[in-house]
Amino acid sequence: MDTILLMFNGLAVALTPVNLIFCAIGVVIGTTVGALPGIGSAGACAILLPATFKMGPVTALIMLAGIFYGTQYGGTITSVLMRVPGESASVVTMFDGNPLARQGKAGVALGLAAVGSFVGGTVSVIGLMVFGPLLADMALKLGPAEYFSLMIMALSLVVAFAGESIVRGLIATCLGLMLAMVGQDLMTGQPRLTFGLQQLLDGIDFLPVAVGMFGLSEMIAFFEKRNPLEIVKAELGFLKVLPSLRDLRESFFPMVRGTAIGFFVGIFPGAGPTISSFLSYGLEQRISKNPEQFGKGAIAGVAGPETANNAATGGAMVPMLSLGLPSSPSTALMLAALIMFGLKPGPTLFNDAPDVVWGLIGSLYVGNVMLVVINLACIPLIVYFMDKVRGYLPIIILLLSAFGVYSYRSSVFDIGIMMAFALVGYGMTKVAIPLAPVILGLLLGGPAENSLRQALVLSDGNPLVFLAHPISAAFLAITCASLLLPVLLRKRKG
Amino acid sequence: MSREKSAQGRTPQVVTGLLIWIVVAGLIGFTRGLPLIQEGAPGPRFMPVLLALCLGILNVLYFADIFLSKGGGSLVMPRLSELAGPASYVLVGLFMIFFWERLGVVATVLVASVGELRFLERYSWGRSVLVGVLISLTTWVLFQFVLGVPLPAGIFSWLLVR
Numbered sequence: 001m002d003t004i005l006l007m008f009n010g011l012a013v014a015l016t017p018v019n020l021i022f023c024a025i026g027v028v029i030g031t032t033v034g035a036l037p038g039i040g041s042a043g044a045c046a047i048l049l050p051a052t053f054k055m056g057p058v059t060a061l062i063m064l065a066g067i068f069y070g071t072q073y074g075g076t077i078t079s080v081l082m083r084v085p086g087e088s089a090s091v092v093t094m095f096d097g098n099p100l101a102r103q104g105k106a107g108v109a110l111g112l113a114a115v116g117s118f119v120g121g122t123v124s125v126i127g128l129m130v131f132g133p134l135l136a137d138m139a140l141k142l143g144p145a146e147y148f149s150l151m152i153m154a155l156s157l158v159v160a161f162a163g164e165s166i167v168r169g170l171i172a173t174c175l176g177l178m179l180a181m182v183g184q185d186l187m188t189g190q191p192r193l194t195f196g197l198q199q200l201l202d203g204i205d206f207l208p209v210a211v212g213m214f215g216l217s218e219m220i221a222f223f224e225k226r227n228p229l230e231i232v233k234a235e236l237g238f239l240k241v242l243p244s245l246r247d248l249r250e251s252f253f254p255m256v257r258g259t260a261i262g263f264f265v266g267i268f269p270g271a272g273p274t275i276s277s278f279l280s281y282g283l284e285q286r287i288s289k290n291p292e293q294f295g296k297g298a299i300a301g302v303a304g305p306e307t308a309n310n311a312a313t314g315g316a317m318v319p320m321l322s323l324g325l326p327s328s329p330s331t332a333l334m335l336a337a338l339i340m341f342g343l344k345p346g347p348t349l350f351n352d353a354p355d356v357v358w359g360l361i362g363s364l365y366v367g368n369v370m371l372v373v374i375n376l377a378c379i380p381l382i383v384y385f386m387d388k389v390r391g392y393l394p395i396i397i398l399l400l401s402a403f404g405v406y407s408y409r410s411s412v413f414d415i416g417i418m419m420a421f422a423l424v425g426y427g428m429t430k431v432a433i434p435l436a437p438v439i440l441g442l443l444l445g446g447p448a449e450n451s452l453r454q455a456l457v458l459s460d461g462n463p464l465v466f467l468a469h470p471i472s473a474a475f476l477a478i479t480c481a482s483l484l485l486p487v488l489l490r491k492r493k494g
Numbered sequence: 495m496s497r498e499k500s501a502q503g504r505t506p507q508v509v510t511g512l513l514i515w516i517v518v519a520g521l522i523g524f525t526r527g528l529p530l531i532q533e534g535a536p537g538p539r540f541m542p543v544l545l546a547l548c549l550g551i552l553n554v555l556y557f558a559d560i561f562l563s564k565g566g567g568s569l570v571m572p573r574l575s576e577l578a579g580p581a582s583y584v585l586v587g588l589f590m591i592f593f594w595e596r597l598g599v600v601a602t603v604l605v606a607s608v609g610e611l612r613f614l615e616r617y618s619w620g621r622s623v624l625v626g627v628l629i630s631l632t633t634w635v636l637f638q639f640v641l642g643v644p645l646p647a648g649i650f651s652w653l654l655v656r
Contacts, residue, residue: 054641167555171514174549178521181545185528185538192538193524216587223579223614224572391617392625394583395610399603399633402590407643412594419587426580430571431510449541457535 003129010358014366019062022055023363026063027370030070034090035078035386041071042329042439043215047397049207049333049340050404057341057356061334062363068330069121069313069367072273073375076113076306077382080106089273089309092281096294096301103297110379111243112251112299113306118372119255120307124263124314125364128321131267132350132361135322139347144458145465148451149475151444153482154269154325158437160482168433170483176441177448179204186450199413206336206442208405208418213435214329215401216418217425219394251303254284258307265308266315269327269440273309273316280308314364321357322347324447329439336443506571507560514553521546579614586610598648604630 013019033044044067052060075090080097093113100109142150159169182193183203194200243251261283262276284300285291294301319325324346326332338345343353350357375382389396405414425435459465467473521542529537572580586606593602607626611617617625637643 051641165559167552167559171549171552171556174545174552175517178517178542178545178549181542187535188532188538190528190538192528192542193521195524220580220583223583224576391615392611392629394614395586395607395629398583398587398590398610399607399629402587402594403633403637403643406594406645407637407641410644412591415591415594419584419591422587423584427510431506433510453536453540461534461536 003133006354006358007129007362009354010360010362011365012362013058013355013359014062014362019059019359019363020366022059022063023066023367024370024374026066027070027367027374030067030072031074031077031371031375032382032385033067034071034074034076035382041068042210042333043218043397044071045330045333046207046210047215047400047404049210049337050407052337053340053407057338057343057353058359060337060341061356061360062367064330064334064337065313065317065360065364066367066370068334069117069310069364070371072309072313073114073117073306073371074382076117077110077379077386080109080113080302081383089277089312091274092277092305093302095281096296096298099295099297100299100302105297108243108247108299109302111376112247112303114372114375115243115248116251116255116258116303116307117310117375118368120259120262120309120311121314121368121371122365123259124266124311125361125368127263128314128317128361128364131318132322132357135318136347136350139323142347142471143469144451144454145469145472146475148448148455149466149472149479150323151325151448151451153475153479154319154327155437155440155444155448156479156482157269158327158440159434160486165432166483166487169437172428172433172435172437173441176438176443177445179209179438179442180445180449186446187453199411203446204417204442205408205414206332206439207408208414209421209442210329210333210336210439211401211405212418212421212423213425213428213439215397216422217429217435219397220422220426221429222394247299250299254280254300254304255307257283258304259311262308262311263315266312267318267327269319269325272328273312276308276312276315277305280304310368317360317364320345321349321360324349326440326443329436332439332443503571504560507556511553511557511560514549514556518546518550518553521549582614583610586614593648595646596648598650599645600630600634601648601650603633 014023029044029048030041034041045064048067049064052063055063072089076093076097079090079094080101083094083098093109097109097113100106155173159166159173180203182200184190184201185192191201258276258280261280262273265276265279266272281294281301281304284298284304285294288294288298288300290298316327316331319327320331320335324335324344326335335345338349338356343349343356401418402415405418406412408414428435428438455465456463459468465472466476525539525542528539528542530539530543531537586609589609590602590606593605597605604626607629608622611622611625612619615622634645638645
């Protein structure tokens with residue numbers, strides 16, 4: 001009952017004119033950014049994060065969340081029409097979406113994707129309402145040892161899902177944790193790894209690193225091979241994209257399954273929309289009566305994964321809001337927004353700032369409605385805009401990034417950090433070292449070190465404290481399993 | 495794959511591995527003035543040393559992966575000619591950093607935009623200048639007046655002095 005009352009309060013917050021406007025802006029920006037290959041939701045959130053300084057925490061989160069789930073849909077447009085995934089979560093949609101477009105059914109594919117995104121996104125918010133407060137209540141009972149193990153587990157899950165190589169993922173995590181060490185030591189105030197630079201006394205800020213690595217490094221890579229992108233010509237008027245009853249009937253169960261997969265997989269750090277969409281596709285192909293249709297324009301091949309990737313956005317918010325643990329770079333940026341506004345992410349957030357939490361949850365319902373309406377009605381406009389703006393995108397992104405990063409601390413040094421990490425990010429992708437663990441390591445490094453040192457102080461320096469507490473031991477066991485299982489499975493396959 | 499090609503393909507990863515060793519050495523070297531244990535509790539050097547240890551072990555595994563995995567662990571690297579575009583884009587960024595406070599934001603953004611649009615995107619001079627002016631004025635108005643971010647005027651600060 002309390003949850004429902006809080007939900008209504010949250011909806012009241014979300015339905016204020018200012019929040020509605022910024023929700024719509026977030027959804028439109030997200031859809032457009034998702035549709036433009038070269039920059040993803042993390043890059044867009046990173047670039048626009050500084051612009052949210054003046055907004056207040058609720059409005060800022062609402063807009064960033066709009067960008068997050070908007071990009072999941074936007075990536076579908078390029079997957080279907082251009083056979084180029086605008087987002088990693090839209091790779092799977094390409095397999096059947098583009099063949100459908102070539103058969104003259106682009107409207108069907110895009111319409112089903114919009115409906116599936118709405119269903120997945122909306123139902124996952126109900127899951128967030130139920131599981132979020134429950135997890136927050138449980139988390140209040142955790143001490144420093146449990147928190148440290150929980151953060152290590154979160155980082156290890158990101159590594160397990162981030163790429164093929166566990167070793168490279170762990171190297172990236174250590175690099176991120178190392179970046180978090182720069183600055184003044186939290187406990188003693190002594191400068192550490194600052195190289196005598198005044199600007200590094202406050203540490204390396206998350207924002208320039210995130211913008212550089214996720215926004216600009218993609219643009220640098222884009223200039224390597226500038227392949228012209230072909231857009232499939234299609235009739236995309238409103239009536240053409242509305243799915244027929246037959247299509248909806250055919251896609252009903254794939255959407256139900258996609259929602260469940262997306263939400264529960266999305267809760268796990270590192271898993272998120274991309275893994276959810278692949279799992280959904282694999283399941284639909286396996287249980288289909290006509291598996292040979294997959295890859296040639298199967299409706300379930302579009303409906304299931306598109307539902308799953310948006311359901312995962314709701315799942316990803318569960319650990320972010322209730323534990324203060326980001327499960328992806330985009331949620332890490334939303335967490336950074338909370339920290340920027342002086343809020344402490346974690347289980348106490350539900351009590352300390354209920355307006356923020358429930359306002360955000362309320363906006364997810366509103367935003368998903370906006371997503372389906374805007375996308376069904378405005379697809380031709382989005383496609384036209386994509387076609388016209390492509391050539392100007394690199395300079396616009398560079399400028400928005402520079403201005404955005406500068407506006408945070410009025411420091412040109414931060415722009416320098418951003419460019420440096422853009423190069424680092426570009427280099428890392430060339431040698432197949434994943435970027436997501438670096439960002440999460442940077443964000444969680446400080447709290448993880450704090451918890452580690454507190455736990456050791458409380459146990460008089462006994463490292464077995466992490467195994468003596470059952471919950472901490474369980475988290476560490478999951479950590480080991482998440483790192484060892486993929487290696488063992490691969491060896492078995494080989 | 496021939497041994498020569500395999501060796502070439504491994505070079506970037508070997509270089510990466512060497513850089514990681516430098517990072518490990520740096521973590522230990524640059525924190526040597528800090529206490530490892532302080533008043534019975536982990537000191538400010540504790541975490542850097544722990545990380546250095548982990549990175550060192552991981553780097554050994556990384557080298558093992560490079561040299562012992564099938565296919566030689568080689569990656570496809572861009573050719574030098576393909577790096578001209580990325581390098582130019584980075585140069586635009588570096589130009590902006592260098593002149594941001596010296597020249598002022600508006601002038602810097604104008605020159606950077608015109609340069610990028612003309613030489614990287616290969617638009618005509620007319621279009622590049624027109625779009626460059628539009629972009630520089632729009633970003634200035636958006637950030638300076640709408641978002642209230644004070645932007646440096648550089649050598650044009652005399653224009654703002656009343």
